Amino acid sequence: MKKRTLHIGLDDTDSTKRGCTTYVAALLVEQLEEIGASFLDYPNLIRLNPNVPWKTRGNGALCLRIEHDEKLTSRIKEATINMVEEQADFEAKGTDPGIVFFDKQTIPKEITIFAKKATTGIVTLKEALRLINKFKGEALGFNTYRGIIGALAAIGETLQEDYTYELIAYRAADNCGSKRKVDEDSIFQMDALTKPYTFNNIDTEKRRLIITPRGPDPILFGVRGENPHIVKEAFTMIKPLEPVERWVIFRSNQGTDAHLKRVPALNQLKPYSSIIAKGVVSQNPWIVPLRHVIFPIRDESGKVDCAAYEPTGVLRKVAMKLVVGDSVEVYGAVRKSSASKRLTVNLEKIRVIGLAPKIVYNNPLCAKCGRRLKSMGKAQGFRCEKCGSRYSGLAKVAVAVERDLKTGLYVTSTRSQRHLTKPLRRYGLEKSGWTSEKLIDEWHSFQVELM
Secondary structure, eight states: OOEEEEEEEEEOOOOSSSOOHHHHHHHHHHHHHHHTOEESSSOEEEEOOTTOTTOOSSOEEEEEEEEEEGGGHHHHHHHHHHHHHHHSOTTSTTOOOEEEEEOOSSOOHHHHHHHHHHHHSOOOHHHHHHHHHHTTOEEEEOTTOTHHHHHHHHHHOOOOSSOEEEEEEEEOGGGTTSOOOBOHHHHHHHHHHHTTSEESSEETTTTEESSSOOSSSSEEEEEEESSHHHHHHHHHHOOBSSOEEEEEEEEEOTTTTTTEEEOSSGGGOOTTOEEEEEEEEOSOOEEEGGGEEEEEEEOSSOEEEEEEOGGGTHHHHHHHTOOTTOEEEEEEEEEEOTTTOOEEEEEEEEEEEEOOOEEEEEOOBOTTTOOBOEEOSTTSOEEOTTTOOEESSOOOEEEEEOOSOOSEEEEOOGGGOOTTOOOGGGTTOOOOOOOOOOOOSOOEEEEEOOO
């Protein structure tokens, strides 16, 4: 029987009240294997542009890449559609599921370009449908059909550049909505034993767990790492205190900075994009309500404000230490103020490239006793409180002080990092290229007993 390749894209099945598209994919993994399909890759979890106004909760789309006997095609497509119809929260406003089937062995370049654009900028449903029609794919959408965009983008992002893995463990349906029960100490121990090959397990500043979400979705926890072996090993170190219904290993663009696009000039910044741009600090930072720090940067083309919000932790502290003339590279999301229409970069990272001299102005010293003089008022000279000497015509003395800041890269705190933000722990561990390597044994499991 002739073998066929099929790429199945899924997106936007969940809502703020229930569900998770990764869970739909996990259920499909089991069902498609029972039908007779074999997987060419781990399920791909593709995080899309985190700045689009209509994003889903985690803005993640899924792709299942399988090989199967030609006679099974109809059963596989029917099973996929039925699963989405059973699991999607159709009644929730903003839930617009999409399914795309693509049966070409090689993904056309136009679709890979579309996927990159969906991660870094804005794409439209019209663009997605044009590509699906051009390359003879199939699409099924519900409500506004917006999920078709993410479904096609997940197919197009084949993760040939940097990538990571995530093992997601799911809880029993009866427990969804209640507080997650996991032995916290086991997670801290796992993080210590597996670093730097796992990441974003804990927030070291607040001593808080990061791998356990807080919403009503079915995810119990997720371990992110550099390869499937390490995330599976880390999983065995964690002690869940409630049943694990199933777990699956995904390959992903999480933690890769895939959403960031370098912009050569500040006048090219566009709302809803995530950028890397260079500039010079043009005004000393200031604090606005809620303890956010703002500072502007400038280049030859223009000027933009940068914001380090209070939850960014170390990034906010670094921003506060900048002075006029510092050369920086900023990483973050471009937003437009609804009131002023000005653009602001919401910072994820700052690279301090060069430090300007920091000058403070001190009152001069008394020529007789050496004590620091006191000003008698604007343009009224100085006097010495110790010996009573008075001086006119003197000015404050400029003094260069040592900077409490070093050049280098600073990243927002773990608790405020986006799914796509590359953490410091991953620098030096980036990958390039992936060639249909054999999947590890037991990369998913179902009905796991309480450990």
